[in-house]
Structure formats: C-alpha cells, structure tokens
Amino acid sequence: MLQLIQKLGQTTLASFSKLGRSSFYLGHILKCIPSILLRPRLLVNQLYSVGVLSFLIIAISGLFVGMVLGLQGYYTLSDFGAEASLGVMVAASLVRELGPVVTALLFAGRAGSALTAEIGLMKATEQLSGMEMMAVDPIQRIITPRFLAGIISMPILGVLFSSIGIFGGHLVGVGMLGVDNGAFWAQMQAKIDFRDDVINGVIKSLVFGFTVTWIALFEGYDTVPTSEGVSRATTRTVVNSAFAILGLDFILTALMFGDH
Amino acid sequence: MQHSPTQDTLVGLFVASGIIGLFFLAMQISNLGSFVDEDTFTVTAHFQNSGGLKIKSPVSMAGVKIGQVSRISLDTDHRAKVEMKIQARYTNIPSDTTASIFTAGLLGEQYVNLEPGGLDDNLTDNSEIDITQSAIILEQALGQFLFKKSADK
Numbered sequence: 001m002l003q004l005i006q007k008l009g010q011t012t013l014a015s016f017s018k019l020g021r022s023s024f025y026l027g028h029i030l031k032c033i034p035s036i037l038l039r040p041r042l043l044v045n046q047l048y049s050v051g052v053l054s055f056l057i058i059a060i061s062g063l064f065v066g067m068v069l070g071l072q073g074y075y076t077l078s079d080f081g082a083e084a085s086l087g088v089m090v091a092a093s094l095v096r097e098l099g100p101v102v103t104a105l106l107f108a109g110r111a112g113s114a115l116t117a118e119i120g121l122m123k124a125t126e127q128l129s130g131m132e133m134m135a136v137d138p139i140q141r142i143i144t145p146r147f148l149a150g151i152i153s154m155p156i157l158g159v160l161f162s163s164i165g166i167f168g169g170h171l172v173g174v175g176m177l178g179v180d181n182g183a184f185w186a187q188m189q190a191k192i193d194f195r196d197d198v199i200n201g202v203i204k205s206l207v208f209g210f211t212v213t214w215i216a217l218f219e220g221y222d223t224v225p226t227s228e229g230v231s232r233a234t235t236r237t238v239v240n241s242a243f244a245i246l247g248l249d250f251i252l253t254a255l256m257f258g259d260h
Numbered sequence: 261m262q263h264s265p266t267q268d269t270l271v272g273l274f275v276a277s278g279i280i281g282l283f284f285l286a287m288q289i290s291n292l293g294s295f296v297d298e299d300t301f302t303v304t305a306h307f308q309n310s311g312g313l314k315i316k317s318p319v320s321m322a323g324v325k326i327g328q329v330s331r332i333s334l335d336t337d338h339r340a341k342v343e344m345k346i347q348a349r350y351t352n353i354p355s356d357t358t359a360s361i362f363t364a365g366l367l368g369e370q371y372v373n374l375e376p377g378g379l380d381d382n383l384t385d386n387s388e389i390d391i392t393q394s395a396i397i398l399e400q401a402l403g404q405f406l407f408k409k410s411a412d413k
Contacts, residue, residue, distance in 0.1 A: 044267070044268060044271050045267070047271045047274065047275075048267045048270060048271050051271070051274050052270045052271055052273075052274045055274060091289050095285065095289065152275075153274075155278070156274065156275065156277070156278030156281070157278075159278055159281040159282045159285060160277060160278060160281045162281070162285060163281040163284050163285060166289060185288065188289055189288070189289065189290065190316075190318060190369070192289050192290040193290060194285075194286055194290035197290065198282075198285045198286060198289070198290050202282070
C-alpha cells in the first residue's frame with residue numbers, strides 16, 4: 001500500500017518536474033529568438049527541412065480529404081436537394097476544423113518526429129555537450145531555428161491544406177457530380193467570413209504549430225541518451241502532440257465559435 | 261546543412277505559396293472579396309417581420325445580387341428597420357420599388373428581393389422603400405392554412 005502511494009507521489013513529482021523543465025526550456029528558446037533573426041541562414045535551412053519537405057504529404061492529403069468531403073457531402077446534401085451548398089460545407093469544414101487539425105497531426109508525424117529523433121540523436125552522440133564545450137549555446141544554435149521554423153511553417157501548411165482541399169472538393173463536386181459551378185463558389189462566399197472563419201483557422205494552426213514544435217523539441221532534448229530512449233521520445237512526441245492538438249482544438253473551437 | 265540556392269528558392273516558393281493560399285481563401289472563399297472596392301449607398305426599409313434575415317444577407321433584384329443588409333434594428337413602431345447597402349452603380353432603381361423578404365429554396369437563407377416600380381425618380385442615398393412585404397413565417401402560414409381548412413368544413 002505504502003509502495004503504491006510512493007509510486008503515485010513519484011509519478012506526480014516526475015510529471016511536474018517535466019512540466020517545469022519544459023517551461024524553462026521554452027523560456028530559454030523564446031529568449032534566443034532575437035539572436036536568430038540576426039542569422040536568418042539557420043532559419044531558412046530549417047524552414048526547408050520542416051516546411052518545404054512536409055509540403056508534399058500535406059498537399060496530397062488535402063486533395064484527398066477535400067475530394068472525400070465533396071463526395072460524402074454530396075450524398076447527404078442531395079437528399080435535401082441542397083447540392084448547391086456543397087461548397088459551403090467543404091470550405092467551412094476545411095477552413096475551420098480539418099485544415100488546422102489534420103495538418104497539425106500530419107505535421108507532428110512528419111516534422112515533429114523527425115525533430116525529436118534528430119535532437120535526441122544529437123544528445124545521444126553528445127554533440128550537444130560538445131557544442132557547450134565550445135561555448136556555443138545549443139539551444140540558441142540548434143533548437144531555436146527549428147522552433148521558429150515550425151511556428152512559421154504550420155500556418156502556411158494549414159492554409160495550403162485548406163486551399164488544396166477546396167480544389168479537391170470542387171474537382172469532385174463540380175467536375176464529377178455536376179454541382180453548379182456558380183452556386184458552389186457564390187454560396188461559399190456568402191457564408192464564409194474572412195475574420196471569423198479563415199483567420200480563426202490560421203490562429204488555430206499557429207497554436208498547433210507552437211505546441212507540436214515545443215513538444216517535439218523538448219522530448220528530443222529531454223530524451224534518455226540511448227537508442228531506446230530516442231525511440232521512446234519519438235513515440236511520445238507523436239502521441240502527446242495528437243492529444244494536445246485534439247484537446248486544444250476543442251478549447252479553441254469553444255472559444256472561437258462558441259457564441260454562434 | 262549546407263546552404264544552396266535551390267534550397268533558398270524552394271523556401272521562397274513555399275512562403276509565397278502560403279501567402280497566395282491565404283489570398284485565395286480571402287478573395288475566393290470568404291466574403292472579403294465581394295464589395296471590397298465598391299462604393300455603396302444606403303437604403304432603408306421597414307418590415308413587419310424580418311424573419312431570419314441577417315446582417316450580410318444578400319439584396320437582389322431580378323435574381324442578381326446588388327447589395328447586402330448592413331443593419332437590422334427595431335424602430336419606434338415595433339417594426340424591423342432594415343438598412344441595406346446597394347452598389348453605387350445601380351443608380352436607376354425606381355423610388356416606388358417593393359422590398360420583400362424571400363427564402364432561397366425551401367431551406368435556404370433569406371434575402372431581400374427588390375421588385376422595381378414604375379416611377380421616374382430613383383432611389384438615392386438614405387432614401388426609404390415604402391412598400392414592403394414581410395418574411396413569410398412557415399408556422400404562421402401553416403396556422404392560417406389549417407384555420408381555413410377547418411372553417412371550410
């Protein structure tokens with residue numbers, strides 16, 4: 001019994017100490033941001049590996065998600081003779097929810113896991129300690145550019161996902177199923193509000209990008225420096241990111257769209 | 261990672277495509293594209309019941325969208341005062357035009373339909389539409405129908 005309580009206490013203390021460490025870590029990253037702006041080369045390198053290389057999976061997923069939405073939406077809406085609303089349905093679901101959330105989940109799988117593995121391996125092979133020995137702050141040199149790149153890439157990827165998805169929906173709805181092209185766009189423009197829908201979607205992406213990159217970089221930095229530790233850290237990144245994204249999405253949706 | 265011009269180009273393309281995507285969402289998908297650079301004039305109409313009319317509901321004439329609802333409030337006679345912004349290029353709308361609230365399709369959104377009258381003078385800024393027809397409330401129409409039915413028997 002006593003052991004059980006001890007174990008509970010240990011787990012609680014460990015999780016609080018992890019929370020504290022990750023907060024200090026985040027603070028350190030934020031403090032280093034100005035110095036990175038003076039060396040944009042590092043940021044461009046990371047934008048390439050975090051953003052550009054994630055583009056293909058985001059584009060293809062966006063296209064197919066949009067096409068499926070067009071197909072499914074058409075079957076439901078045609079029962080009510082409301083096929084003309086297909087554009088609104090596709091655009092609203094993509095811009096508000098699916099764009100930010102699916103992009104963030106894919107981003108966590110594609111870029112987040114890679115970041116954790118990269119940082120974790122750097123720690124395991126003592127490259128980070130090596131940098132410290134040379135009086136180079138690894139958080140400033142290695143972590144901060146990746147963090148900024150994640151925050152910048154995520155909204156761009158989210159916007160691209162939504163745009164490509166809407167094209168996918170258009171392809172299926174107008175191209176295959178014969179929904180009127182004018183009604184498709186006109187109803188969309190009448191119903192989708194730029195500030196309420198599009199900007200809120202971008203804010204969601206921004207928050208998710210921040211969270212996913214933070215989790216990924218912290219798990220990598222905090223990893224047990226063995227091959228098993230790195231593998232566990234990578235798994236934790238993907239799992240925790242997914243939890244954080246979906247939980248935060250509920251909170252953000254309630255805040256943004258709750259009063260409608 | 262080594263720095264290469266190709267990489268710079270790709271990152272530049274990536275960021276540019278993000279901006280284009282946002283621009284596309286703003287102009288093509290959302291309502292920001294309509295009435296961005298167009299002048300409008302305001303016309304008011306009083307309705308007994310504005311039904312499900314909302315701000316930004318379309319105002320159309322002969323099926324063509326010519327403006328949108330900008331404000332809905334209650335006037336002193338307990339009627340709905342609906343302010344509409346009409347695009348400035350439609351200057352030749354007769355002043356005895358009728359405004360009615362219709363529904364697009366059975367379940368669609370409500371909009372203001374303007375039926376042109378025959379007078380020579382036209383609607384200008386801040387003028388008022390006198391002849392109006394309220395929104396048809398389905399429950400009221402059904403109630404009247406059932407009342408008539410039972411009275412016929």
